[in-house]
Ligand SMILES: Nc1ncnc2c1ncn2[C@@H]1O[C@H](COP(=O)(O)OP(=O)(O)O)[C@@H](O)[C@H]1O
């Protein structure tokens with residue numbers, strides 16, 4: 069298929085245009101205020117991010133895409149408070165944040181459940197961290213497990229679950245702490261295509277039911293288009309916002325939309341855009357995030 073027979077990806081169907089207008093009227097839960105990040109080693113300086121300016125509205129689903137090395141992981145680590153910005157600030161509900169906080173939940177690519185805790189205790193962890201007593205934490209954890217369809221696995225251990233199920237528990241654990249924003253870094257990248265699609269549908273179903281704002285990083289363009297209200301495209305060296313795309317697809321999303329003209333037009337544009345950035349393959353990046361040290365530190369403090 070050639071690009072010229074596809075519609076313009078910037079033309080939104082009426083229902084999508086209306087939805088985007090509604091979203092724009094909502095307050096920004098997460099503000100990225102002129103954020104820059106420089107990694108300075110001895111004689112080597114990498115500008116990982118330069119002047120990133122973006123607001124995520126309440127209950128919006130934003131995906132961030134861009135070639136390897138464009139600063140996606142750096143950005144989400146700054147949002148999570150795992151890394152400091154060199155310049156600019158992050159605000160949640162209008163308040164500047166320093167360091168990690170319960171207002172931001174994170175789901176990584178690698179499976180980060182605590183192997184020595186059963187599923188229910190994994191989810192209870194975040195709730196108990198907030199000071200809730202154990203009986204109430206268990207009750208809430210079971211509700212979150214029900215939300216991700218895993219209540220019958222409450223007493224299973226992580227190694228007894230498939231990768232997809234483990235990520236559902238990780239989502240339940242992140243949401244159970246009642247964050248304002250859910251941050252996801254390549255969270256489904258390790259899953260096979262079929263499981264991945266199921267997880268994407270699960271996630272959108274949960275997102276529809278609760279008051280949560282999502283920032284989801286992915287290098288998979290299909291995933292970004294399928295999930296997002298808006299897609300933030302980062303360009304590398306230095307990492308800057310190249311374009312913000314409003315996805316021209318109605319909700320609720322269905323897999324069948326992936327072959328629609330609007331979907332293909334958006335994908336063709338994104339592919340051309342990313343190709344125009346040139347070769348970035350000198351970076352070694354598997355597209356994911358490393359196991360998170362602050363989380364582990366947290367665990368060893370708390371484990372019995
Ligand atoms: N801790 C670090 N020290 C030095 N350079 C880093 C560090 N982390 C990332 N970078 C560099 O910053 C840039 C962006 O990296 P990253 O955020 O991992 O990109 P992405 O996730 O989009 O692949 C790359 O050039 C990378 O080499």
Ligand SMILES: [Mg+2]
Pocket residue numbers: 140141142353355356357
């Ligand atoms: Mg990355």
